[in-house]
Amino acid sequence: MRFRNLNLSTPIQKALQENNYTKPTPVQEKVIPLVLEKNDVMAKAQTGSGKSASFVLPILELWSRNIPEGKAKIKVLVLTPTRELTLQVAEYFSTFGNYLARNPKVVSIIGGESIGDQLYTIQQGCDIVVATSGRLLDVLSKKQMNLSKLEYFVLDEADKMLNLGFSEELDLILEAIPSQRQNLLFSATYPQKMLDIASKITQTPVEVSFENEAPVVEKILQRVIEVNPENRGPLLRHLMKKEKWKSILVFMANKRATDNIAEKFKKRGYLAESFHGDLTQEDRNYTLEQFKAKKIQILFATDLVSRGLDIDDISCVVNYDLPRSPADYIHRIGRTGRAGKSGLAVTFIGHEEQDHFKLIEKRSNIKLEREQIKGFELKGDAPIKEKGKAPVKGKRKSKKDKLREQALKKIK
Structure with missing residues (x-):
């Protein structure tokens, strides 16, 4: 299959050709049509499989079919776990939207850069926001960002966001965006914590998995x-x-x-x-x-x-x-x-x-x-393992206890 078979418009296909994208990866081939059909998607695919382009391309296609008149309004919000991935995804949106009737205005929201500059850019009007969750909440707390027109919400490399506190951050973000929206989750793994988070975002996703694909x-x-x-x-x-x-x-x-x-x-x-x-x-x-x-x-x-x-x-x-x-x-x-x-x-x-x-x-x-490489051979013997003492039950605080202590400190 070629990208031209995926119902993507001529301007997007032109951008794909210019950047040497000719044949979609399996995740792109399967996910792009689902997104274009307005489905919520929960995709599980390995690193290097092309997950980012599988949501960037169809979102640009849907956005370009109904570009709002006047000042740009935020229609797309993508969360990623790192600053570097945020910048990369934002670049994808700009690159593949280069030949559309109107280029999408894309803003990256990350730590380590001036929040004032980011707020100014947002206030000038933007269509797509790509952000890390912590800095996004900082921006939202300034009450100078309007997400009421949002239509697409994406978590990219979602399992890497499973740090302590992300679930609470997500709750705050979900409160700030419309309940009626298209949700797309992309991750290499879906442990139980990730499934719990997914259930907060969407109840009826089409699940896409490539576990049987050759690694x-x-x-x-x-x-x-x-x-x-x-x-x-x-x-x-x-x-x-x-x-x-x-x-x-x-x-x-x-x-x-x-x-x-x-x-x-x-x-x-x-x-x-x-x-x-x-x-x-x-x-x-x-x-x-x-x-x-x-x-x-x-x-x-x-x-x-x-x-x-x-x-x-x-x-x-x-x-x-x-x-x-x-x-x-x-x-x-x-x-x-x-x-x-x-x-x-x-x-x-x-x-x-x-x-x-x-x-x-x-x-x-x-x-x-x-x-072993000649001249650098492994020498010596493996260390003898000593059996440690069995842990004393109740001595070590559980995660639940630690979270409870943190919550009490905030109240005080």
């Missing part, structure tokens, strides 16, 4: 290299030289480790930078643009970039540290091998990571051979 990551060559922690940096430099990797994304466990290793690589002459949530928004935007433009060879990052971001032609993804959540392994390695291309993912493990990586394999339904 997006099947075109990614996955290597697992056993190495002692102190040799991971030297091994990475050895592999970069030997394999001639041109664009490398390295996932680290925390912000401090990300900064430290980036500095070490820069001192050795590598075009290296770090990327994490403590950077200013200006620095985050600049660093990503430089990496996309291949002016940075190796980017050391936290899991901030493991979901949603579309960066072309990453030669290799390296798990320098394992992700805490087994599910994040697939999201990380999905940053390479985008758009049907082949990719490479390398994971470093030592003695202490063996059990956790076995769990990752089990949850990801994969089994990978371990390898």
Whole structure:
């Protein structure tokens, strides 16, 4: 199937062709017609499957059929979990709406930038708002944003919003928007908490799932290299030289480790930078643009970039540290091998990571051979596990108790 078979108008098709979009992905092929038929949709699809375009395109199509006269009014609200994904989705709306009779006015609402500037832009009139939930609530609290004409509400990468407090944030947002609207939810996973949130948004969604599809990551060559922690940096430099990797994304466990290793690589002459949530928004935007433009060879990052971001032609993804959540392994390695291309993912493990990586394999339904590189072999013995004392019941506060304490503090 081609995009021209999906009842998208000539201006949108022109934008698609200009940006080398010819054949829809399975999620786009299935979801676009459902959105055009005005259905609520709850889609479950893997990283790299093209979820964002599957709602951007049909929403632009529906919006363009009934462009309101006069000052632009907010018709579309999209929530995303990160600033970077917010900016990317907003860019999609602008890019694919470029040839419409009137270009949609798109506003990004994110932290790290002037809320005054964002309010001013909104007041000048806008059609589409793409936002992170926290900053959106800050804007709503100023009572200078009118969402009464909203027709489309979207949660993108919804399961990544399951941080403590998002359910309460969502309640406030739902109070601010019309009850009659089209709802679209897109997520890689739907744990029970996500289903609970979905039930607040829509009662009658068409559910779309691609669990039986061949995994997006099947075109990614996955290597697992056993190495002692102190040799991971030297091994990475050895592999970069030997394999001639041109664009490398390295996932680290925390912000401090990300900064430290980036500095070490820069001192050795590598075009290296770090990327994490403590950077200013200006620095985050600049660093990503430089990496996309291949002016940075190796980017050391936290899991901030493991979901949603579309960066072309990453030669290799390296798990320098394992992700805490087994599910994040697939999201990380999905940053390479985008758009049907082949990719490479390398994971470093030592003695202490063996059990956790076995769990990752089990949850990801994969089994990978371990390898060792000459001169960087894993040495020593696995540490002997000592059985800890059994937890004393009632000593540790439950999440419910913690939430209750927080609520009481607010009341006081």
